[in-house]
Amino acid sequence: MVTLTQEEKDLLVALLISTDVAKELVISEINDIEVGEKELETRTYQKLIELYDKIS
Numbered sequence: 001m002v003t004l005t006q007e008e009k010d011l012l013v014a015l016l017i018s019t020d021v022a023k024e025l026v027i028s029e030i031n032d033i034e035v036g037e038k039e040l041e042t043r044t045y046q047k048l049i050e051l052y053d054k055i056s
Contacts, residue, residue: 017055026052 004012016022030048032038 023052023055026055 013022016025026048029038030045030052033040033045
């Protein structure tokens with residue numbers, strides 16, 4: 001696991017969001033859950049849906 005400072009984390013998140021990479025990752029996770037490729041708790045799925053709404 002990589003250890004990042006809070007500043008590095010903030011920069012990485014900003015970059016992912018500004019290039020729509022974050023949106024694509026979230027969409028991919030949601031799709032994997034919906035087609036049964038991944039199993040996550042219902043709450044995690046709901047949080048991913050909420051996150052997608054925020055970054056869309």
